[in-house]
Amino acid sequence: MTILVKGAGVAGLTAAFALARRGHSVTLLDPKSPGMGASHYAGGMLAPWCEGETAPAAVVEAGEHAIDWWEEALPGLVERKGTLVVAPPRDQSELERFARRTSRHVWLDEAGIAELEPALAGRFRRGLFFRDEAHLDPRKALAGLVDALTSMDVKILTEADERAFSHIIDCTGRAAIQPGSQLRGVRGEMLYLRTSDVTLSRPVRLLHPRIPLYVVPRGEGRFMVGATMIESEHDGPISARSLMELLNAAYTLHPAFGEAEVIETGTGIRPAYADNIPRITGEGRHLAINGMYRHGFLMAPALAEELAARLQAVPQRRSATA
Numbered sequence: 391m392t393i394l395v396k397g398a399g400v401a402g403l404t405a406a407f408a409l410a411r412r413g414h415s416v417t418l419l420d421p422k423s424p425g426m427g428a429s430h431y432a433g434g435m436l437a438p439w440c441e442g443e444t445a446p447a448a449v450v451e452a453g454e455h456a457i458d459w460w461e462e463a464l465p466g467l468v469e470r471k472g473t474l475v476v477a478p479p480r481d482q483s484e485l486e487r488f489a490r491r492t493s494r495h496v497w498l499d500e501a502g503i504a505e506l507e508p509a510l511a512g513r514f515r516r517g518l519f520f521r522d523e524a525h526l527d528p529r530k531a532l533a534g535l536v537d538a539l540t541s542m543d544v545k546i547l548t549e550a551d552e553r554a555f556s557h558i559i560d561c562t563g564r565a566a567i568q569p570g571s572q573l574r575g576v577r578g579e580m581l582y583l584r585t586s587d588v589t590l591s592r593p594v595r596l597l598h599p600r601i602p603l604y605v606v607p608r609g610e611g612r613f614m615v616g617a618t619m620i621e622s623e624h625d626g627p628i629s630a631r632s633l634m635e636l637l638n639a640a641y642t643l644h645p646a647f648g649e650a651e652v653i654e655t656g657t658g659i660r661p662a663y664a665d666n667i668p669r670i671t672g673e674g675r676h677l678a679i680n681g682m683y684r685h686g687f688l689m690a691p692a693l694a695e696e697l698a699a700r701l702q703a704v705p706q707r708r709s710a711t712a
C-alpha cells in the first residue's frame with residue numbers, strides 16, 4: 391500500500407504519523423510549509439470536559455484519549471496541569487451554568503484559585519478546576535510530528551502525482567470547503583501577548599455570556615489569547631472589535647496584561663460539519679479526514695488511529711512473487 395496524505399495540518403500530520411508507525415509507505419503533500427494552516431493558530435488545549443459544555447458526547451469520549459496519545463507520540467510536550475475556569479463577579483451565573491453542563495471538575499474558592507495560580511490571588515471569588523485536562527504548544531507539536539515523520543522516512547513534498555499512489559487521504563482542511571462538501575468555515579482570531587508581570591501555569595478560561603475567552607501560557611512571558619468563533623470563511627486580519635474583546639478579556643483576567651506587548655495576531659478558519667463532529671469520509675482509495683472544528687488537537691489522534699485501523703483491515707494485494 392502506498393499512501394499519499396494531502397495536507398500537513400494537525401489532521402494530515404497525525405494521520406501520516408499513525409500510518410507510518412504501522413509500517414505503511416507514506417508521502418505527505420502540502421504546497422505550503424507544514425503546519426501553517428488553521429493548526430498554526432490553535433490554543434493547543436486538550437480539554438475534553440470543558441469542551442463538553444457545548445460539544446457532543448462523541449467529542450468528549452474521543453478527546454479523553456488525546457492526552458495520552460500526544461504524550462506517547464511526542465514525549466515531554468504535554469503539560470498535564472488542568473484547566474482553570476473563572477468568571478467576573480457579575481457573571482457568576484455563567485460559572486454555575488458551565489458547571490451544570492460539564493463533568494470532572496471541582497469547585498475552588500478564592501484561596502484554592504490563589505494556590506493554583508498565585509497571580510490570580512484575590513481576583514476571583516470562585517472557580518472550576520478540571521484537573522485531568524492538559525495543553526500543549528501546537529507549533530511545537532506540529533514541528534515534532536514533522537521531525538518524527540522524517541525519521542520514519544516519510545517524504546514531505548510540495549507536488550506529487552496522485553496516480554502513483556494506491557490510497558489518497560485528503561486532509562486539506564478549509565480547502566475542502568466546496569459546494570456539496572457539507573463543510574463550512576468558522577473563523578477564529580487570536581493574539582499573542584508578552585509580559586514578565588504575569589505568570590500562569592495552565593490555560594485559564596474566562597466565562598462571559600457573549601464572549602467566553604481563554605489565555606494559554608506559552609512560557610518565556612508569552613500568552614496566547616483566544617479565540618473568536620465567527621461563522622465566516624474570511625481569513626483576513628483580526629478585526630478591531632475582536633482585538634478589543636480579546637484584550638479586554640486578558641485585562642479582566644489580570645490588569646498587568648494591559649501593559650503587555652502584542653507580539654502577534656492571527657486568523658484561522660476551522661473547517662466544520664453541521665454537527666461540529668469531525669469524521670472520515672469517502673471510500674475505496676479516496677478517503678478524507680475533515681471537520682475538525684475547534685477540536686483539531688483534541689480529535690485528530692482518534693481519527694488518525696481510526697483511519698490507520700481501517701487501512702490495516704484492507705486486504706493487501708498479493709505481490710507477483712508471493
Ligand SMILES: Cc1cc2nc3c(=O)[nH]c(=O)nc-3n(C[C@H](O)[C@H](O)[C@H](O)COP(=O)(O)OP(=O)(O)OC[C@H]3O[C@@H](n4cnc5c(N)ncnc54)[C@H](O)[C@@H]3O)c2cc1C
Pocket residue numbers: 396397398399400401402419420421422423424425426427428429430431432433434435436561562563564565577578579580616617618657658659660661680681682683684685686687688689
Ligand atoms: C484560533 C484557534 C484556536 C484553536 N484552538 C484549539 C484548541 O485549543 N484545541 C484544539 O483541539 N483545536 C483548536 N483549534 C482548532 C484547530 O486548530 C483546527 O481544528 C485544526 O487546526 C484543523 O486542522 P486541519 O489539519 O484540518 O487544517 P489545517 O491546519 O488548516 O491544515 C490543512 C492543510 O492542508 C493544506 N492544503 C490545502 N490545500 C491542499 C492541497 N490541494 N494539497 C495538499 N495540501 C493542501 C494547507 O496548506 C494546510 O497546511 C483552534 C483553531 C483556531 C483557529
